[in-house]
Amino acid sequence: MKKVKTRFAPSPTGYLHIGGVRTALFNYLYAKHCGGEFVLRIEDTDRERYTPEAIELIYRDLKWMGLAWDEIMESQFARRDRHMEVANELLVKGAAYKCFTTKEELAELREKATEEKRAFRFESKWRDVDPADYPIDQEYVVRLKTPLDGETIVNDDIRGTVSFPNKDIDDLILVRSDNTPVYQLSVVVDDHDMGITHVIRGEEHLNNAPKQVLIMKAMGWDEPTYGHIPLILAPAGQQGKLSKRHGATAVGDYINAGFLPEGLFNYLLRLGWGHGDDEIISREQAIEWFDLSGVVKAGARFDMQKAISVNGYYIREADTARVTELTIPFLEKKLDRILTDAEKELLSKAMPEVQERVKTLVEAADLASFYFISEMPELDEKTKKVLDKPIPVNDSEESKHPKEIFCDSFAKLEELDWTVDSLNDYFNALAEKHNVKLGKMLQPLRVAIAYSTITPPLYEAMVLLGKEECLKRMNNACD
RNA sequence: GUCCCCAUCGUCUAGCGGUUAGGACUCCGGAUUUUCAUUCCGGCAACAGGGGUUCGAAUCCCCUUGGGGAUGCCA
Numbered sequence: 001m002k003k004v005k006t007r008f009a010p011s012p013t014g015y016l017h018i019g020g021v022r023t024a025l026f027n028y029l030y031a032k033h034c035g036g037e038f039v040l041r042i043e044d045t046d047r048e049r050y051t052p053e054a055i056e057l058i059y060r061d062l063k064w065m066g067l068a069w070d071e072i073m074e075s076q077f078a079r080r081d082r083h084m085e086v087a088n089e090l091l092v093k094g095a096a097y098k099c100f101t102t103k104e105e106l107a108e109l110r111e112k113a114t115e116e117k118r119a120f121r122f123e124s125k126w127r128d129v130d131p132a133d134y135p136i137d138q139e140y141v142v143r144l145k146t147p148l149d150g151e152t153i154v155n156d157d158i159r160g161t162v163s164f165p166n167k168d169i170d171d172l173i174l175v176r177s178d179n180t181p182v183y184q185l186s187v188v189v190d191d192h193d194m195g196i197t198h199v200i201r202g203e204e205h206l207n208n209a210p211k212q213v214l215i216m217k218a219m220g221w222d223e224p225t226y227g228h229i230p231l232i233l234a235p236a237g238q239q240g241k242l243s244k245r246h247g248a249t250a251v252g253d254y255i256n257a258g259f260l261p262e263g264l265f266n267y268l269l270r271l272g273w274g275h276g277d278d279e280i281i282s283r284e285q286a287i288e289w290f291d292l293s294g295v296v297k298a299g300a301r302f303d304m305q306k307a308i309s310v311n312g313y314y315i316r317e318a319d320t321a322r323v324t325e326l327t328i329p330f331l332e333k334k335l336d337r338i339l340t341d342a343e344k345e346l347l348s349k350a351m352p353e354v355q356e357r358v359k360t361l362v363e364a365a366d367l368a369s370f371y372f373i374s375e376m377p378e379l380d381e382k383t384k385k386v387l388d389k390p391i392p393v394n395d396s397e398e399s400k401h402p403k404e405i406f407c408d409s410f411a412k413l414e415e416l417d418w419t420v421d422s423l424n425d426y427f428n429a430l431a432e433k434h435n436v437k438l439g440k441m442l443q444p445l446r447v448a449i450a451y452s453t454i455t456p457p458l459y460e461a462m463v464l465l466g467k468e469e470c471l472k473r474m475n476n477a478c479d
Numbered sequence: 480g481u482c483c484c485c486a487u488c489g490u491c492u493a494g495c496g497g498u499u500a501g502g503a504c505u506c507c508g509g510a511u512u513u514u515c516a517u518u519c520c521g522g523c524a525a526c527a528g529g530g531g532u533u534c535g536a537a538u539c540c541c542c543u544u545g546g547g548g549a550u551g552c553c554a
Binding site: 367 | 480481482483484485486489490491492493494501502503504505512513514515516517546547548549550551552553554
């Protein structure tokens with residue numbers, strides 16, 4: 001039994017798509033599950049769309065997700081000579097031919113077919129021309145001579161055996177007229193040369209598989225096993241596969257949205273793959289459990305709510321020091337300034353209560369921001385209202401305005417020992433004195449101190465904030 | 480148009496001939512919590528339709544419908 005070797009082969013155009021990392025993830029998991037190797041190959045044969053920045057993004061995002069590759073081919077384009085060598089061999093064998101039809105002629109034929117609502121199937125008149133009769137000094141492409149009848153079988157571990165009638169497969173181009181190899185050729189040659197045993201990739205490649213099998217056959221090479229995974233579709237109610245217009249598609253978007261790598265890892269794993277009722281699955285567990293038979297055949301819609309929910313689990317579980325570190329840049333962005341060491345210390349003290357209440361790092365920065373903003377920011381209507389909302393008096397129709405309760409009590413607060421216990425005693429007594437429910441009474445105070453109705457436990461926050469700062473904020477609210 | 484793939488709650492999924500069709504997200508109740516979040520209980524909600532095969536189909540076969548992909552000198 002050959003050692004399993006999978007590959008992730010992105011093309012460096014733009015950013016790394018979320019569907020791309022999922023493909024990488026499945027390749028990685030399958031390889032690791034089988035004790036094999038996972039290789040990364042940059043498919044940069046299209047020089048017009050290639051950008052070096054895109055390659056850096058691929059490296060960054062894969063590393064961020066913890067998908068370390070065991071081997072890398074940094075440039076497929078660099079191997080073009082070898083690809084051309086194979087093309088020539090095919091030519092010599094008579095399995096391929098030179099086609100002198102121009103792009104313009106081709107476009108015309110295609111257009112005509114569309115107009116007449118016919119299936120476009122190009123039949124080159126050069127297919128059976130003797131090489132001795134080829135014109136000289138004329139541009140040509142190299143095409144594969146696809147069998148006219150019979151069928152080509154693709155063995156797919158996810159879909160089973162898929163067969164394609166050869167009559168529907170056209171004579172695909174192997175080499176462009178500028179003498180550069182095309183992806184279809186390069187993939188096959190590289191997969192073979194690198195010893196790839198399992199080609200796991202998006203379903204959009206399923207139609208390419210028979211063409212690649214045909215090339216393999218023409219070369220007399222062993223075919224790999226395929227695994228075409230379903231596409232990630234647009235969110236519920238929207239059409240097509242997930243794309244930019246449906247929202248976040250780049251891995252970078254999720255990093256910026258405050259996802260933890262393990263959160264995205266887990267969500268993506270479950271999107272198109274299942275293992276019984278298991279939802280929270282660690283990396284180690286995933287490697288142990290992952291197999292191609294668990295891959296769901298139907299396309300899966302991306303659900304941001306669930307992704308965030310899963311991420312929330314990991315935020316709560318994560319080490320506090322780590323979440324603190326990760327939250328700092330988000331907080332600095334929000335505050336638009338660098339945090340001092342003292343502030344970082346404060347953040348880490350606040351974090352245990354913060355991380356329990358948020359689902360992303362962005363939310364963590366939002367929730368913790370009141371520790372660092374002395375002036376009350378613009379509040380939304382609902383929150384603002386709490387500041388003036390009358391507090392009902394127990395067993396009566398009456399109610400008291402928050403100011404009535406708080407604004408004359410500063411003198412006593414100033415003398416108070418500023419601890420959770422004494423604050424607790426103090427406010428309990430205050431609520432009793434005014435005969436109101438503690439929870440109701442504390443709500444406006446919460447907003448005055450933390451500018452939100454959602455905060456860490458109030459007394460704890462007040463202690464961290466310090467007496468002076470709290471009194472200042474209460475004073476401001478009383479004006 | 481042609482080819483290929485697919486089809487269980489709104490969404491992600493379990494189920495692989497005999498189940499009260501399970502779990503998760505969302506939503507709605509309730510409990511805990513000084514508030515919020517968490518957590519815990521409970522609820523709403525699905526086998527696309529039609530034919531077969533079978534003692535018995537969500538499960539197997541066929542058709543219809545629906546969805547997705549491909550149809551490039553892109554990958």
